[in-house]
Amino acid sequence: MSIRVENLTVDLGLFHLQNINLTLEVGDFFALMGPTGAGKSVLLEALVGLVPLVSGEIFINDRKITKLAPEKRGISIVYQDYALFPHLSVLENIRYGLRFNSLKRGESAVDELISLLGLGTLLERDPVTLSGGEQQRVALARALAVSPDILLLDEPLSALDPNFRQELRSHLKNLHQASGATFLMVTHDFSEALSLARNAGVMNQGSIEQVGAIEEIFCRPTSTVVADFVGMKNLFKVEFSGTTARAAGLEFKVGREASSGQGYIAIRPEDLILSKEPLVSSLQNSFSGRVAAIRSHGFFYELDFVVNSLIFTAVITNHAFFDFEPAVDDDFYLSFKATAVHLL
């Protein structure tokens, strides 16, 4: 189902939303990002109908639902802290919504979710005895058991241990494909957003700064707020084969094997080592590039280099800057370790 928000304004005192306009297409996986206090969670609760609106409208498939009670919207929500019902067993939690909805295939949907999320052995357990990852899987099953049109996820992975996070990420991907629902996920984690979402929006101080395809936001932030928040420079879309990644005719040596054929790599600007001659060293990546731009930041300089069609950004100290005396159109060598390449 598609969801459309028009001129949404909310005032909760501490948190507020200002004139939010947002459209999610049918079956989209949308990542909502932004600093703490930006109003991301408030926006989710406004969509569910849990906070009073000052003005604005919400549509699902062009049907206005602004005044509809939360239970009639067909929007499920999953919280960071799982919010499982502690007085009900795992199975009772998952089945909780069934009796309020007349679903054609409620029972079989529940069975499918249980097997898809590997919850078969936990059904009789008390939620409090489960690990964080298990609890979040139960929360996902409970939210999807009622076949919602839209699933809202409020930082679903951020309370989890890193190893559970990876596992749940793939669960989320599978669930999105299997359910056909529109997913809207609030997240802090760029790699999470990149690996899961198709489109994304960045919020700041109650308004939306930028909306677009996920790569576009990472590669071409339209405001400094977005750029600062995204914070990741040197992000490239690549083809993996083994421990090699290819993009724009360049071959990157990466530290570990990627799990899929396509993906992203990122390199921190301060990990790039500059030299005028090719370095004889153990650094496995070295490219020749031409200076495109120079920016002074007081204690350091930021340099943009063009390498084939890619733009690399490097950071050097004032001291190094006066040693090299770089100028636009000068040629330099950029070198970095295979382990400095982050796989996303």
Next chain:
Amino acid sequence: MRKESFLWLALGSSFIVLLFIMVPLLRMITAPTLSSLWETICDPDVYRSIWLSLYTGISAAFICFVFGTPLAYLLARSQFRGKKIVEAIVDLPIVIPHPVVGIALLGLVGKNFWLGRVMQELGIRIVGSPTGIIMVMTFVGLPFYLQAAKEGFASVSPRLEHVSRSLGASMFATFIGVTFPLAWRSILSGIIMCCARAISEFGAVVIIAYHPMIAPVLMFERFQSYGLRYSQPVAVWLIVVCLLLFVSLRLVGSGARKVSRGSRAGSRL
């Protein structure tokens, strides 16, 4: 060294406080002989008064539960103008001297006020009746129930209610299915507190209804007419019966939850 002496001071004063509470009670319980206890409970006046105390107290707690629960929920969940005033009003019965409560209620339902006369016309007797006793007990017991129930509701995360709503449950279904069961322990405590407070009331009840006699009034009368030795056994019986009541309420309350959970799990499998 200083820390140690403070520890001794704390232990010493704790001991004194506990003694202060326990010694009079122990002395009272051990004072009557077994035969006098047996004689007392065979006295129709005594067992009738204890029975009256029990059922009026339980009725008052039940009324508080039915009418107080929605208010307790509102106070726990919503912020509104004048909430502090509402909370202060709800606490008033605790701070008002008990005879004043009796006099205030008598002024409302007595013959000198139209409401009292209307009720008399309708054949509803308040003064000198169990109905009047229940009314007084409800008045003094309400704050105890409301406080406990409010805390119980406040301890239930609103997120659980949000999730329930988003899964299709109405506000009422959410209250019945999520909020109430999770607050049940506090609610039960509130019912017991309210009931205990109601049964212990003397000053306000004696003004509305000297007869029929609730147990505290009977004790007072026996003490006045015959002396300490004749009121002690009644007191012991009242304590024993109340303890049995509250312990069984606790057991039934926690048992009911387990059973309901088990049967629900079973029926859905």
